[in-house]
Amino acid sequence: MRSWDWDVVVVGSVNADLVVGVDRRPAPGETVLGSDLATHPGGKGANQAVAAARLGGRAGLVGRVGDDGHGELLRGALAADGVDLAHLLTTPDAPTGVALITVGPDGDNSIIVSPGANARLGPDDVTAARAMIAAASVVSFQLEVPLPAVVAAARVAAEAGGRIVLNLSPPAPVPDELLTRCDPLVVNEHEATYLLGEDRAGDPRALAAALARSGPRSVVVTLGADGVVVADGAAAPVRIPSPRAEAVDTTGAGDAFTAALCLRLARGDPLLDAARYAARAGAAAVRKAGAQSSFPTPDELPPPPA
Numbered sequence: 001m002r003s004w005d006w007d008v009v010v011v012g013s014v015n016a017d018l019v020v021g022v023d024r025r026p027a028p029g030e031t032v033l034g035s036d037l038a039t040h041p042g043g044k045g046a047n048q049a050v051a052a053a054r055l056g057g058r059a060g061l062v063g064r065v066g067d068d069g070h071g072e073l074l075r076g077a078l079a080a081d082g083v084d085l086a087h088l089l090t091t092p093d094a095p096t097g098v099a100l101i102t103v104g105p106d107g108d109n110s111i112i113v114s115p116g117a118n119a120r121l122g123p124d125d126v127t128a129a130r131a132m133i134a135a136a137s138v139v140s141f142q143l144e145v146p147l148p149a150v151v152a153a154a155r156v157a158a159e160a161g162g163r164i165v166l167n168l169s170p171p172a173p174v175p176d177e178l179l180t181r182c183d184p185l186v187v188n189e190h191e192a193t194y195l196l197g198e199d200r201a202g203d204p205r206a207l208a209a210a211l212a213r214s215g216p217r218s219v220v221v222t223l224g225a226d227g228v229v230v231a232d233g234a235a236a237p238v239r240i241p242s243p244r245a246e247a248v249d250t251t252g253a254g255d256a257f258t259a260a261l262c263l264r265l266a267r268g269d270p271l272l273d274a275a276r277y278a279a280r281a282g283a284a285a286v287r288k289a290g291a292q293s294s295f296p297t298p299d300e301l302p303p304p305p306a
């Protein structure tokens with residue numbers, strides 16, 4: 001197997017998660033009281049880089065933060081987990097991105113993202129980070145940074161022979177050039193339905209098969225506590241259960257899942273085995289509050305479901 005400098009390089013967002021617990025969410029015009037504010041390091045890009053590093057991967061992050069306290073907090077968190085930050089740039093004229101998160105009584109979350117510095121990540125930043133992206137076995141993307149940066153970085157990765165994993169979150173249209181390079185495209189049920197249209201909602205295996213026919217080399221549909229469906233090329237989709245876990249806070253479950261998937265793919269696992277491992281990481285992440293604070297080390301992974 002070819003040797004790479006990096007298992008996983010993530011091109012993506014860095015946000016401060018501002019989290020309040022609520023009994024219920026306010027209707028328009030209404031005010032409700034919540035818990036004390038908690039500030040956690042987050043952003044889908046940073047989360048995935050941290051989750052991959054915590055599981056033992058060599059991880060790097062290409063992204064942008066503002067020149068402010070949130071930016072310092074986030075740099076510190078990424079550095080503590082050993083993520084390479086040579087291409088985490090500081091933007092002087094935009095605040096660090098924030099995610100405003102409410103967590104309901106069942107651990108369900110609702111999120112508003114204010115992109116701030118993330119919105120300044122552009123193709124020039126990708127050119128500057130070219131050597132790192134080209135030296136990654138797997139390059140991982142989400143859609144909290146501008147699409148031109150994602151498309152440019154995927155092009156660099158493809159030319160270098162790296163594997164491209166795209167988590168279509170938040171859902172947005174992507175060009176065929178990017179979609180056809182995804183191996184896999186990772187979506188939850190909302191994102192799958194977004195791509196295929198409301199009338200296609202229903203059986204997750206059928207969703208995965210329809211998505212696989214729409215361009216990506218492979219597709220993973222995540223189903224929360226119900227596990228995942230994997231469609232690898234033309235093969236029939238396979239359902240994988242998730243270990244049972246008591247959900248305290250589901251923030252970051254998808255990020256832990258995707259990072260673990262990328263790491264195992266980088267280490268040479270077939271997609272199905274990588275997804276089995278990743279479901280254990282996703283389940284571990286719902287058992288604790290926050291995103292990065294909930295990500296497991298290898299010895300914290302629950303056993304595979306019986």
Ligand code: ADP
Pocket residue numbers: 188221222223224225226227228242243244245246247250252253254255257278279280281282283284286
């Ligand atoms: P997203 O956060 O992107 O919506 P999911 O909620 O589908 O993603 O979670 C990603 C993965 O994490 C799931 O496929 C599953 O393996 C695991 N997971 C999520 N929620 C739970 C849960 N309540 N119990 C066990 N595993 C879970």
